Amino acid sequence: MGTLGIICGGGAFPIVVAEAALKAGRKVFLLPIYGFAEAAAVERYPHEWIHIGAFGKLSGVLRRNGCRQVVFVGTVLRPRISRLRVDWGSLKLLPRVLGMFRGGDDHLLTSVGRIFEEHGFELVGAHQIAPDILVPPGVLGAHQPREEDIDAAHFGQEVVRALGPFDIGQGVVVGGRRILAVEAAEGTDLMLERCRDLRANGRIKLGHKSGVLVKAPKPGQDRRLDLPSIGPRTIELAAEAGLAGVAVEAGGVIAANIEDIVRIADETGLFIVGLDR
Amino acid sequence: MGTLGIICGGGAFPIVVAEAALKAGRKVFLLPIYGFAEAAAVERYPHEWIHIGAFGKLSGVLRRNGCRQVVFVGTVLRPRISRLRVDWGSLKLLPRVLGMFRGGDDHLLTSVGRIFEEHGFELVGAHQIAPDILVPPGVLGAHQPREEDIDAAHFGQEVVRALGPFDIGQGVVVGGRRILAVEAAEGTDLMLERCRDLRANGRIKLGHKSGVLVKAPKPGQDRRLDLPSIGPRTIELAAEAGLAGVAVEAGGVIAANIEDIVRIADETGLFIVGLDR
Structure with a gap:
């Protein structure tokens, strides 16, 4: 080769x-x-x-x-x-x-x-x-998502799927059955900062530790390029935004340092889960 | 009655x-x-x-x-x-x-x-x-949209349509054929401020006076309640974000003071257009 x-x-x-x-x-x-x-x-x-x-x-x-x-x-x-x-x-x-x-x-x-x-x-x-960078299926850390979190995550996956033909972002934040934020040119970090600020100023009204960041590749995208990724900072910002956890499409999202990510999730009380497509 | x-x-x-x-x-x-x-x-x-x-x-x-x-x-x-x-x-x-x-x-x-x-x-x-609050079809102010702006606006309408089943926001910002921002819980004003900031810090790279704010009702929504609206502040923020203009679905978006809106658009060099559904 x-x-x-x-x-x-x-x-x-x-x-x-x-x-x-x-x-x-x-x-x-x-x-x-x-x-x-x-x-x-x-x-x-x-x-x-x-x-x-x-x-x-x-x-x-x-x-x-x-x-x-x-x-x-x-x-x-x-x-x-x-x-x-x-x-x-x-x-x-x-x-x-x-x-x-x-x-x-x-x-x-x-x-x-x-x-x-x-x-x-x-x-x-x-x-x-480096196949190890793909986030695997199932719950990765110490904290379990509740049934309603998984329900919210599936709802977010549907939105990413619907946005696929428009080549927009690969992330959304869902609270209950409500889409709180959709990622476009700003990227995941700024989207999470926005959710944190909207919560702080009362524009988003949700109990603490609720809401899920969902990341998934766009359907039909060339997976050799630009798979969505998560990193330690993603978890930190998700925690600052008061979310319950992070859900990604298993095998469709990459992470360079999954141990760090899981450690931070465990420390901040967030779940991380790899969802089936 | x-x-x-x-x-x-x-x-x-x-x-x-x-x-x-x-x-x-x-x-x-x-x-x-x-x-x-x-x-x-x-x-x-x-x-x-x-x-x-x-x-x-x-x-x-x-x-x-x-x-x-x-x-x-x-x-x-x-x-x-x-x-x-x-x-x-x-x-x-x-x-x-x-x-x-x-x-x-x-x-x-x-x-x-x-x-x-x-x-x-x-x-x-x-x-x-008050039927007069509905934004009428056609170009409303002194500035004409270019063909590519109308193209961008139609692309934005498609996105709003695709998001309809998920009950998300009613606004997007499009630059060329690229979706720069999707409105969810933050509302139109904060979405425009975000575009302004992303442009200022170089994250969105577009020439000045390009990009279009598109607002349209969600397909299937009850139009007796919560039609999307534009106001003078919408135009001011669109101008601050460096956009070329604002496109709304004619008959599907409301404006309380359309004269003020058109005046501000004329002064800031933006077009306003009512699009067919």
């Missing part, structure tokens, strides 16, 4: 994927993206920094290092088009790139994936290299 | 409805709700203050004043159940009321409407008394 090329955005996921590949006896080459990847982490591996949008250089580096399979992993916020460092190799792709930016994140990433494939690379999902 | 009973929440709509009824030669009796209705405005009309939840008193007042037809109009935020002033007349309704609070706003209001009808009152929509 040759060396695995890992295009690295921010956060812990790129390193988890690199370690999983090494452990499986595979060589890796990291391509950290300026402005997103964390220098301290990638320095330990063979790597070469790239600018976002510089597809010409990117594909050259991948080829020179024998990477036919590529993983694209870690946080990359949508760049402003004017900030893309378009190089000669990607200039002819530019009209297509501009079109990609007209839609949602999923549309954008799927298009990026297609460009890779047309250039002879195979795009692989982070979870295919 | 007898005297029109007007249960008054906050804002300008109750007075607009009262004036429209008087102009049509009909007597009115106002029932301002403590904590929501504005005292200065209602004092000019025959009225009696009521507590939210005190249905026993409410129906007594309506009967004594010969009101068989009732309008429920103006802003009323969901009360905390523990704050409801349940009186003897509504005590037996309590189990039902608790059930009502489990769902979204639409569920809540529809249930309230049903209780009125079971007690012999006829619930009438504010727009049936």
Whole structure:
């Protein structure tokens, strides 16, 4: 299979994927993206920094290092088009790139994936290299969801499903049978901060320790790219928002440090559960 | 038809409805709700203050004043159940009321409407008394939407439609073909403030004067209650969020002071358009 090329955005996921590949006896080459990847982490591996949008250089580096399979992993916020460092190799792709930016994140990433494939690379999902990052089914921590929490979580799953065709966010907050917040461009953290504030100022009226954060991939999305994720901060913010717990679609949401997540959930009294699709 | 009973929440709509009824030669009796209705405005009309939840008193007042037809109009935020002033007349309704609070706003209001009808009152929509509050079709101000704005607006309408079964908000913000924000419990104003902030901090990357606020009623909602509304503040916040304009479903969204709204839109360079359903 040759060396695995890992295009690295921010956060812990790129390193988890690199370690999983090494452990499986595979060589890796990291391509950290300026402005997103964390220098301290990638320095330990063979790597070469790239600018976002510089597809010409990117594909050259991948080829020179024998990477036919590529993983694209870690946080990359949508760049402003004017900030893309378009190089000669990607200039002819530019009209297509501009079109990609007209839609949602999923549309954008799927298009990026297609460009890779047309250039002879195979795009692989982070979870295919490091299956342990997929949140498993069932209750993960010490706290059990109540029946009404599971009911709320299923209701939230339905909403994510209904929003699928519109390529919106992958998260909602449900209190009882009421949708309190829907995630779009702001992301999960800001959505949870909003719920915390709406509760503090009385706009959302719910007893403490009620309400559920639900995260699930969009139906029909390319799961090799941009699976929704949870991290320790997700649980902390869910606790600050007074929620009862966090429900994710099992096998469809990734977590880089599930032990930390479960520990924080146990400490803050929240449940974490992986739901069937 | 007898005297029109007007249960008054906050804002300008109750007075607009009262004036429209008087102009049509009909007597009115106002029932301002403590904590929501504005005292200065209602004092000019025959009225009696009521507590939210005190249905026993409410129906007594309506009967004594010969009101068989009732309008429920103006802003009323969901009360905390523990704050409801349940009186003897509504005590037996309590189990039902608790059930009502489990769902979204639409569920809540529809249930309230049903209780009125079971007690012999006829619930009438504010727009049936004051049809002028419905936003008409077509471009309302001096600024014309571009073709891509209308395209974005239709995309937003589709999202509101898809969210209908879940009884979520009635507003979204669309940039190009990308949904930037979905309104739930926070309401339109906070959603627009969020877009303004996300743009200011670079999380949403769009040129200035692009993006559209779309408001439309939920499909299947009881239009006698809680039609979405826009006001001068909506336009001000849309302008602060850098949007190109505001699109609403013509005949499905209400505005108390459309002249003010159009003036502010003209001054801030935004379009306002009433879309076909």
